Amino acid sequence: TKIFAYGIRDDEKPALHAWEAAHPEIEVDFTGELLTPETAALATGANGAVVYQQLDYTRETITALAAAGVKSLSLRNVGTDNIDFDAAREFSFNISNVPVYSPNAIAEHSIIQMSRLLRRTKPLDAKIANHDLRWAPTIGREMRMQTVGVIGTGHxxxxxxNILKGFGAKVIAFDPFQNEQVKAEGLYVDxxxxxxxxxxxxxxxxxxxxxxxxxxNSESIAKMKDGVVIVNCSRGNLVDIDAIIAGLDSGKISDFAMDVxxxxxxxxxxxxxxxxxxDAKIADLIARPNVLVTxxxxxxxxxxVEEMVHQSFDAAVAFAAGQTPETVVEY
Ligand code: COI
Incomplete structure (x- = not known):
């Protein structure tokens, strides 16, 4: 069995080599290049491709990979929004992702950014770097005084x-697919x-x-409280960035953090x-004291990173053995 991995970064190599050492029966080859129609042939002879990127998996890319004889695609990340599933269906691709590599990584970052916005660390750090050690006007707000609306209650x-509860925030949540525990805690609004x-x-x-x-978007923002704080560490297309910028300009949105x-x-x-x-919009957003861009x-x-590498390789091997890994993407 041979697995070919695309887009391997240096920071992934320790996890990759550890996986190889634990699976001496599997041949592993990799490239730093991303999977594109041009690089698809590199996987020729492999039973599966392990990939990880934010580029689209277009019809052209999927067709080129199938032409190289590889019809199993194991993503090292969670998001599958960039796959042309119609093309994948035509070639009967097996697809897996890593839905739960470390929910804490994203959750922690989002709440760190939220608390940085509330404590105004960006303008405070700028003042300190400028030798201005006065308190005012950089006054903060406390987590426990906030009602935090969590949209999406997956992993x-x-x-x-849970992190927000530790801070003592009042949490409300919405998800069309309700989680039993969140429901039992009475956090859902209708x-x-x-x-x-x-x-x-x-x-x-x-x-x-x-x-x-x-x-x-502008309609949903109009329904929010004046001075709302918004954090997006999920996907860029969830927000209309022009509406966010307009909201920041008017003061309707007091602070915004974006990782995507x-x-x-x-x-x-x-x-x-x-x-x-x-990109003029990113330049504008990064320059604002009340906006955090990561x-x-x-x-x-x-x-x-370790989980992403290990779980994606495990899935690729399972597909190669004719099995269905737990992390299969049904489409
Ligand atoms: C994901 O796992 O879907 C991510 O957003 C991480 C990544 C593609 C950079």
Missing amino acids: IGRVAI SLDELYAQADVITLYVPGVAANHHMI YENEVGLFNEDWSGKEFP PHTAFYTTKA
Whole structure:
């Protein structure tokens, strides 16, 4: 059995080599390059491809991989919103993802950003760097005084709820697919509108599927409290960024943290030092004292990277053996 992995980064190599050492019967080959129509042939002779990227898995890419004789695609990440499933269906691809690599990685980052916004650490740090050690006007707000609206109560949302409870925040939640424990705790409100009306802070943990596209838009923002704080560490397409910018300009939104951006491909995880950002909106957002931008790093922890590598390789091997891994993506 041979598994070919695309887009392997240096920080993944320890986990990759540990997996190889534990599976001497499996031949492993890899490249730092991403899977594209041009690189698909590199996987020729492999039983499965392990991939990880934010580029789209287009019809062209999937067709090229099938032409190389590889019809099993094991994502090292959770999101599957960038796969052309119609094309995958045509070639009967087996697809897996890593739905639970480390929910804590994303949940922790989102709540850290939330608390940084509430304590105004960005303008405070800027003042300190400028030798200004005065308190005012950089006064903070406390977590326990906030009603936090958690949208999405999957693995990540539920860890976020537990962290928020530790801070003493009042948590309300919405998810069309209710979780028994969250329900038993009485956290669910009946509708998103109700959550928008009650929440001082709103944080998102839902997938970037078509039904959720731009769910945070000018209409939904109008339903929120004045001075709402919004955190998005899920998918860029969940928010209409123009509506967010308008809300920040009017003061309707007091603070915003984003780890994801609709146009992040080719922008995030690139070095722009000494250069201008190619995107005027990101430049504007990064310059604001009440906006925190991180470049899709919520997931990026040692534990998460290890799990992503190990679980995706396990799934690829299972497909190669004609088995259905637990992490199969049904589509
Ligand atoms: C995911 O796991 O879906 C992520 O968002 C992480 C990644 C693709 C950078």
